[in-house]
Amino acid sequence: MKRMADLAVRVEKLWKQYRVGRQPERYSTLRDSITNAFRSPVGVLQSLLRGQGNRRPAGDDHFWAVKDVSFDIRRGEVVGIIGRNGAGKSTLLKMLSRITEPSLGQISLYGRVGSLLEVGTGFHPELTGRENIQLNAAILGMKREELAAKFDEIVAFAEVEKFIDTAVKHYSSGMYLRLAFSVAAHLEPEVLIVDEVLAVGDAAFQKKCLGKMEGVAKEGRTVLFVSHNMQAVTRLCERVILLDNGGVVGDGPAGQLVTRYLSSSEGSTKLREWDDPVRAPGSDVVRLRAVRTRAEDGQPTDLVDIRKPVGVEIEYDVLKSGNIFHPCFSVHNSEGVHLFSAQDTDRTWMRQPRPAGRYTSTGWIPGDLLNEGAMFVGVAIWTLAPDICHFYERDAVAFHVVDSYEEGSSRGGWLGNVPGVIRPFCKWDTQVERNMPEARHTVPQEQIKV
Amino acid sequence: MEQIVKLDTIAGTAVEQEPLLVLRPRTGWQQLGLKDLWQYRELLYFLCWRDIKVRYKQTALGVAWAIVQPLMTMVLFSLFFGRLAKMPSDGVPYPLFVFTALVPWMFFSNGITQSAGSLVENASLLKKVYFPRLAVPIASIIAGVVDFFCSFVVLIMLMLYYGVVPSLSILTLPLFLGLACTASLGIGLWLSALNVQFRDVRYVIPFLTQLWLFATPIAYPSSLLSEPLRSLYGLNPMVGVVEGFRWALLGTETSFGPMLLVSSLASMVVLITGAFYFRRMEVTFSDRV
Numbered sequence: 001m002k003r004m005a006d007l008a009v010r011v012e013k014l015w016k017q018y019r020v021g022r023q024p025e026r027y028s029t030l031r032d033s034i035t036n037a038f039r040s041p042v043g044v045l046q047s048l049l050r051g052q053g054n055r056r057p058a059g060d061d062h063f064w065a066v067k068d069v070s071f072d073i074r075r076g077e078v079v080g081i082i083g084r085n086g087a088g089k090s091t092l093l094k095m096l097s098r099i100t101e102p103s104l105g106q107i108s109l110y111g112r113v114g115s116l117l118e119v120g121t122g123f124h125p126e127l128t129g130r131e132n133i134q135l136n137a138a139i140l141g142m143k144r145e146e147l148a149a150k151f152d153e154i155v156a157f158a159e160v161e162k163f164i165d166t167a168v169k170h171y172s173s174g175m176y177l178r179l180a181f182s183v184a185a186h187l188e189p190e191v192l193i194v195d196e197v198l199a200v201g202d203a204a205f206q207k208k209c210l211g212k213m214e215g216v217a218k219e220g221r222t223v224l225f226v227s228h229n230m231q232a233v234t235r236l237c238e239r240v241i242l243l244d245n246g247g248v249v250g251d252g253p254a255g256q257l258v259t260r261y262l263s264s265s266e267g268s269t270k271l272r273e274w275d276d277p278v279r280a281p282g283s284d285v286v287r288l289r290a291v292r293t294r295a296e297d298g299q300p301t302d303l304v305d306i307r308k309p310v311g312v313e314i315e316y317d318v319l320k321s322g323n324i325f326h327p328c329f330s331v332h333n334s335e336g337v338h339l340f341s342a343q344d345t346d347r348t349w350m351r352q353p354r355p356a357g358r359y360t361s362t363g364w365i366p367g368d369l370l371n372e373g374a375m376f377v378g379v380a381i382w383t384l385a386p387d388i389c390h391f392y393e394r395d396a397v398a399f400h401v402v403d404s405y406e407e408g409s410s411r412g413g414w415l416g417n418v419p420g421v422i423r424p425f426c427k428w429d430t431q432v433e434r435n436m437p438e439a440r441h442t443v444p445q446e447q448i449k450v
Numbered sequence: 451m452e453q454i455v456k457l458d459t460i461a462g463t464a465v466e467q468e469p470l471l472v473l474r475p476r477t478g479w480q481q482l483g484l485k486d487l488w489q490y491r492e493l494l495y496f497l498c499w500r501d502i503k504v505r506y507k508q509t510a511l512g513v514a515w516a517i518v519q520p521l522m523t524m525v526l527f528s529l530f531f532g533r534l535a536k537m538p539s540d541g542v543p544y545p546l547f548v549f550t551a552l553v554p555w556m557f558f559s560n561g562i563t564q565s566a567g568s569l570v571e572n573a574s575l576l577k578k579v580y581f582p583r584l585a586v587p588i589a590s591i592i593a594g595v596v597d598f599f600c601s602f603v604v605l606i607m608l609m610l611y612y613g614v615v616p617s618l619s620i621l622t623l624p625l626f627l628g629l630a631c632t633a634s635l636g637i638g639l640w641l642s643a644l645n646v647q648f649r650d651v652r653y654v655i656p657f658l659t660q661l662w663l664f665a666t667p668i669a670y671p672s673s674l675l676s677e678p679l680r681s682l683y684g685l686n687p688m689v690g691v692v693e694g695f696r697w698a699l700l701g702t703e704t705s706f707g708p709m710l711l712v713s714s715l716a717s718m719v720v721l722i723t724g725a726f727y728f729r730r731m732e733v734t735f736s737d738r739v
Contacts, residue, residue: 109472
């Protein structure tokens with residue numbers, strides 16, 4: 001009984017089916033229907049009246065985006081949902097937030113659900129900041145009195161007091177994002193669903209968002225958090241549900257599952273590709289194609305021997321000729337500590353404008369530098385004149401540094417945990433100055449302590 | 451104090467919890483979900499308000515468009531049908547006769563155009579948040595009421611100019627506006643839901659409104675038809691609306707009772723079937739827009 005009582009969400013045998021290739025044949029044309037109408041007039045009328053594929057038998061042109069997913073979430077839990085692209089995370093969240101319907105199974109919600117699938121939903125560039133706050137709040141289901149009480153707080157959080165009556169099309173992208181997130185962050189549903197909100201904005205803003213999310217979690221509200229940002233997941237969530245290929249493959253403590261995700265091929269964090277150039281990070285000058293981590297021998301890997309170098313490969317398209325580009329990457333550890341940033345040191349391209357084309361730049365992180373654990377790599381490309389960051393893809397890839405306890409590691413003879421954020425191989429040198437006769441007297445206690 | 455706490459824990463633990471909401475796959479015909487829609491009335495209000503605010507931003511003439519469109523059409527019609535073709539106009543000055551019809555007509559044709567595209571236009575919204583989808587086409591119809599009132603003011607001025615004084619029958623005008631809303635919402639629901647599935651709809655609409663314009667007694671009076679045919683003509687809901695406007699404002703003596711009844715029934719049928727069709731297709735919207 002008691003367990004039942006503090007349920008927040010119960011998902012039972014949930015399935016969701018999509019049609020394959022729904023991108024190209026997203027909408028049928030009337031012509032098809034008319035052609036069919038000549039063949040079978042009754043059939044077409046039926047198909048017109050029937051919803052999409054509701055009762056259609058599952059054939060080859062259908063696939064299950066979510067397969068037989070069941071879990072319970074109790075009140076006050078902060079649960080991360082992780083898995084690689086296409087694992088069904090977003091589909092699951094869409095069903096939980098009532099945007100799309102399950103094909104089979106059911107979801108029971110024991111509280112008001114608010115979802116933050118994208119900040120700024122419904123923002124209109126022609127409307128002022130104030131008007132957009134009102135509109136966005138209504139869209140997200142905030143009542144008018146609720147908004148009135150929080151309006152000043154929202155504006156203050158977004159730091160846009162001076163521009164509140166200016167059309168948001170005149171806002172900088174930073175102001176726009178801050179305002180959008182601020183409205184969403186002040187929602188107070190019993191169950192909050194968050195999808196990749198933290199993937200937008202600059203580092204400072206992401207930090208602010210993460211802080212706000214932590215606040216929400218501490219207030220004891222139920223939060224479902226989907227992200228590729230493993231740092232954020234480990235920081236925010238105590239429990240993680242790992243999805244793969246539409247099904248649940250793991251459900252348990254966050255640290256354990258994140259490590260499992262990262263160290264298994266399930267995570268496939270060694271490689272991230274953007275097939276659709278429109279959705280890839282970048283500008284109309286340069287666009288990111290792929291990021292990979294490679295071992296010394298050139299093989300893509302996400303498990304790196306602590307003694308060996310690892311290459312961060314950035315593949316990108318230069319769309320406009322004549323700019324000097326500076327690719328770079330940054331490495332964070334799983335506690336979110338920014339370990340270092342690496343700039344492109346290639347002498348040829350440092351000064352030379354690049355013609356359009358596809359480029360691959362690889363930066364090698366030397367061996368014997370990082371400590372054991374998960375490392376998150378963010379990549380960016382800059383031009384310096386003008387000073388533009390064309391994209392910064394945070395946590396584009398991740399890899400795991402492992403110590404195999406073989407000879408020649410910086411661990412030396414120590415078998416325990418080696419603390420510290422880095423673990424460079426320090427050359428040690430010990431010399432014997434002169435031989436002394438063995439001590440006859442006992443050494444004073446203090447000296448032993450040191 | 452202690453007692454309250456006790457009661458609280460009893461309520462929290464002993465009683466098995468009822469879920470607030472259960473989401474299951476839906477197939478077939480749905481209930482209209484009007485209660486849900488009512489709970490989201492604030493959103494409906496803001497969607498309307500946004501549509502109104504945004505509609506004429508960055509246009510040079512702004513709201514004047516709501517007046518210019520029917521005025522220009524009136525001038526054209528007066529020249530071609532009034533002067534050249536010498537169309538009868540139930541004893542009313544021809545420009546006024548046409549304009550009285552054009553005011554509700556423009557409301558209808560703009561309404562169906564706007565609402566037909568409304569779901570696709572708000573695709574980003576449909577894909578990101580839940581709310582009763584009916585709010586979107588309804589808001590776009592209601593937003594058109596502002597334009598209607600703008601052109602209605604011009605209509606009043608035109609009546610003053612021609613010295614036409616309406617009788618008490620003007621009090622029935624809201625009913626005819628209601629009928630126009632019913633008809634445009636009904637058609638709008640059908641078209642918006644169809645447009646999600648068949649993007650051809652947006653190409654069909656200009657033809658549809660043009661044909662419909664001539665199938666409605668705007669340039670000519672419905673009194674050209676004799677009775678059994680005239681009532682049948684009422685199957686076009688806009689026939690009842692247009693003739694209703696003329697009767698309420700200009701006092702044209704046309705015994706259009708049976709025709710009005712047919713029009714009212716027709717628009718109710720369109721609205722109800724449209725709403726159910728919309729609800730049925732709603733399940734697929736977020737996957738298809």
